[in-house]
Amino acid sequence: MASTAWFTITPPSFYSKPTTLNRPFFTIRCNAHNPPKTQQDPLAVYSSVKAFAPATVANLGPGFDFLGCAVDGIGDTVSVKVDPDVHPGEIFISDISGQSPNIHKLSKNPLWNCAGIAAIEAMKMLGIRSVGLSLSLEKGLPLGSGLGSSAASAAAAAVAVNEIFGKRLSVDDLVLACLKSEEKVSGYHADNVAPSIMGGFVLISNYEPLELVRLKFPPEKELYFVLVTPEFEAPTKKMRAALPLEIGMPHHVWNCSQAGALVAGVLQGDLFMLGKALSSDKIVEPKRAPLIPGMDAVKKAAIEAGAYGCTISGAGPTAVAVTDNEEKGRLIGEQMVRAFQKDGNLKASANVKQLDRLGARLLSGIRAN
Amino acid sequence: MASTAWFTITPPSFYSKPTTLNRPFFTIRCNAHNPPKTQQDPLAVYSSVKAFAPATVANLGPGFDFLGCAVDGIGDTVSVKVDPDVHPGEIFISDISGQSPNIHKLSKNPLWNCAGIAAIEAMKMLGIRSVGLSLSLEKGLPLGSGLGSSAASAAAAAVAVNEIFGKRLSVDDLVLACLKSEEKVSGYHADNVAPSIMGGFVLISNYEPLELVRLKFPPEKELYFVLVTPEFEAPTKKMRAALPLEIGMPHHVWNCSQAGALVAGVLQGDLFMLGKALSSDKIVEPKRAPLIPGMDAVKKAAIEAGAYGCTISGAGPTAVAVTDNEEKGRLIGEQMVRAFQKDGNLKASANVKQLDRLGARLLSGIRAN
The missing domain is CATH 3.30.70.890 (GHMP kinase, C-terminal domain)
Incomplete structure (x- = not known):
């Protein structure tokens, strides 16, 4: 489905509605016998991907609830593949692995799993209705430790889904997708998900609309x-x-x-x-x-x-x-x-x-x- | 008096207490007949000076009470001169001029005038006990308008006194001198006096001890x-x-x-x-x-x-x-x-x-x- 002749790389907002059938000149157009009723899904660029999202430190002292930063070398990894056995537009969580002692607490129901929620949200944003995805989550982070474990799962999943379909979502979209997950598990705060997606220090200056301020730590300095x-x-x-x-x-x-x-x-x-x-x-x-x-x-x-x-x-x-x-x-x-x-x-x-x-x-x- | 042979440029804290008179070897020292009981005043480098301090904008929205900035081209001017008619270590306010309609509200009593208070404090910090100063204040700023009028008077006065005696006070000292004045007229806040003295944007991150953070607005940009x-x-x-x-x-x-x-x-x-x-x-x-x-x-x-x-x-x-x-x-x-x-x-x-x-x-x- 995703490879139908109707696929176009024009971004969704610029997609022209097809001319209606009753207009005489329409018959000369290619695929005119089967015009899409709505915009088509973007093509899957990869059949499978693996993405990593780093741990984060939020509530940075006086930066409570609006400032966080990302930490290199520890985080969660999410693998996503196009899976013909999964219902189109849906996510199946095939595996959750990791060393965290309370990892059994994580649900494989994508509606109750951070990676699942963010992946579904990213799929919705991309308008994926023609393929289903299966997802496996490797928890590199301990749960409930204050290192943005849920945010890292969500970020890795959203980025993996976005990569599969050719990176059409913006950074803001990715953060919003992850916020759906954070909202469910810990509250509508982006101070973990934003730095996990963007790296470095990120200040969240607004939620409506979302406004993220990247604070660049000088590249020549070590931290x-x-x-x-x-x-x-x-x-x-x-x-x-x-x-x-x-x-x-x-x-x-x-x-x-x-x-x-x-x-x-x-x-x-x-x-x-x-x-x-x-x-x-x-x-x-x-x-x-x-x-x-x-x-x-x-x-x-x-x-x-x-x-x-x-x-x-x-x-x-x-x-x-x-x-x-x-x-x-x-x-x-x-x-x-x-x-x-x-x-x-x-x-x-x-x-x-x-x-x-x-x-x-x-x-x-x-x-x- | 300020040019007495006892004058020394050694900073106050390193000044050695003079040896007491009853010690035999003391008699060989120069000026030993009249040893200072305490450290001597610094010399006046100028006989008179004129200093300007800019207006400031404090309470910068969410920067309430800790962030301010200086505004070019409007401010107060203070002239200070060494005056043998003024009691040593004291200040006499000779004149206050300006267009502000309520300028008559300003006291010529230096203990009740922002410029006077800051000047006295700067003199104390410098240890001036041998000369008196007379001061005149030109108010370029309207009173009580929210433009840091009192701070500009204090800053101009403190800087003028400091200049007369060879710029021995640090920026922090100058701000502290002005804080004595602010404390009396509007509260112990440095968000006007600090930018009036330092220019640009200044964040006050602490009062005990005083910690001032200069926030440099890029020089190539206009504001x-x-x-x-x-x-x-x-x-x-x-x-x-x-x-x-x-x-x-x-x-x-x-x-x-x-x-x-x-x-x-x-x-x-x-x-x-x-x-x-x-x-x-x-x-x-x-x-x-x-x-x-x-x-x-x-x-x-x-x-x-x-x-x-x-x-x-x-x-x-x-x-x-x-x-x-x-x-x-x-x-x-x-x-x-x-x-x-x-x-x-x-x-x-x-x-x-x-x-x-x-x-x-x-x-x-x-x-x-």
């Missing part, structure tokens, strides 16, 4: 994240419930100023400013940190070990510190792990990862005939 | 402010009282994100982003605008006339719009003046001014002998 994840399930509901409903004016002004300093730190590649701002949240972190055993001590340990700044990643329980050097990052990580053990009585593991500047991407693909 | 001041006294107390004490989380997150976008707009020279963020405040402007007759219509008129953004300057009543071209600025200003007349029944005047990138500066000086 490492020390991600320390304890063996502890951060109670998501409790983490949300801990947020204050009302904020006093002095704290509001303080956090706004720190948000500004954070953005300036990123754009100017000033790690000192960036780290200080990251550590400065007076509204969300003070409410959430006490819910993660040892978090205050972990932050202190990170700073004492030379980190520029430290805060909770996402809604936790991962702690994130920033530094400019991988080796220093490892030493900082050791101290943070030790603090989780000592003050929180929690076993934790550290990862030192660079800023991801690419975002979700195609890893491989097999061209369609 | 014009359309400043429209109605004949209306914004009731300062009412303007402060209008501020909400508590802010709901959604509005807090919104304004924080806009503050971030504003900073990004400034640093990237993206006037579209800057203007949009400037116009986006959901917390302060909606409470204050209704207190300035016609303000909502003025903002609308500015945007319709092509301004990138518009908000209240400081605590008002001046409205500030931004654009990239002087001629466009004049047309925008005309529409804003018209809207003040039509919707607020207020006569208003417009000024189109560029971003000031220099800050307070020496205009002229007569060298000391």
